[in-house]
Amino acid sequence: MMKKAENIIVGISIGDLNGIGSEVVLKTFEDSRMLELCTPVIFANVKIMSFIKKNLDSAVPLHGIDKLDQILPGKINVFNLWREGVDLNLGVNDDKVGEYAVKSFIAATNALKEGLVDVLVTAPINKYNIQSEEFKFPGHTDYLDQELEGNALMLMVQGNLRVGLLTDHIPVSEVASRLTEELIREKIETVRKALIQDFSINKPKIAVLGLNPHCGDGGVIGKEDDAVLKPTLKKIFEKGTLVFGPFAADGFFGSGQYENYDAVIATYHDQGLIPFKTLSFGNGVNYTAGLSKIRTSPDHGTAYDIAGKGMADYNSFKEAVYLALDIYRSRIEYAEISEKPLKVREKQH
Incomplete structure (x- = not known):
């Protein structure tokens, strides 16, 4: 009650x-x-x-x-x-x-x-x-x-803008090695459940940002997006979760693409927190989702x-x-x- x-x-x-x-x-x-x-x-x-x-x-x-x-x-x-x-x-x-x-x-x-x-x-x-x-x-x-x-996940929130992280307080040099299929599945599921249970969104749409510039440009600027992120997101989508990406991070927020999704998941701390704080500093909230x-x-x-x-x-x-x-x-x-x-x-x- x-x-x-x-x-x-x-x-x-x-x-x-x-x-x-x-x-x-x-x-x-x-x-x-x-x-x-x-x-x-x-x-x-x-x-x-x-x-x-x-x-x-x-x-x-x-x-x-x-x-x-x-x-x-x-x-x-x-x-x-x-x-x-x-x-x-x-x-x-x-x-x-x-x-x-x-x-x-x-x-x-x-x-x-x-x-x-x-x-x-x-x-x-x-x-x-x-x-x-x-x-x-x-x-x-x-x-x-x-x-x-539960499994804690940092979710930054300001109104309808919600930014989560695949990795948070770790050195940038370690990010690529941490991006495994298991981690990606776990974090996306945590965000999905939080959007349903905590924000009353029945069928949440989630966007995921790519790790490398331009999502690796077909492997020219890194292979992680093609080798790990894309196939994992495809599998998750095919099982019914409305997850999309990976999206090139550089233009995602400036173009307003984020407004089409209920949450955005960045691959590392500053990739998500810099645009979030630029858009909402002073009114944003750090929510520990998944617990x-x-x-x-x-x-x-x-x-x-x-x-x-x-x-x-x-x-x-x-x-x-x-x-x-x-x-x-x-x-x-x-x-x-x-x-x-x-x-x-x-x-x-």
């Missing part, structure tokens, strides 16, 4: 406290109407959030809690994950602050796994200062892939250069909250339709 909107609990990991994460979180919930859509729970410490709030001259009210069963709808809940003070130096990369970013993220993920929060929205981290003997992941997605059921639980994040990083100056644009974080809520509702509706297909069809006649 669908929860009332205000009772959907949004867990928020606070990210790098020296960056703009806290600022965009506070700015998002300065609009009291947000509390009619969900109940936020920030995994941090109410004293440090109050300090940041004061530094930003924000009037947003905070409600400190010591246990997650104390969450109150209509309040901006701050779960006191730690008691000690944290020395902040806004705009500075600090390994100690990175430890608190990890602590917040792990605690929020555990709450998500246990059903204590309904969705997770993560503020930006610094991929370098989070590294330790206990946490050896390049980012949020890889850790979530380990902790949650049993819902996690979103803004499309930007810690932005140390403007941290603490009140200059951060919070639209991307706000959109990340909106998308998490939309997907949460879509999944419930999909589950209900899947369980009662006959009743649904009867209603339609």
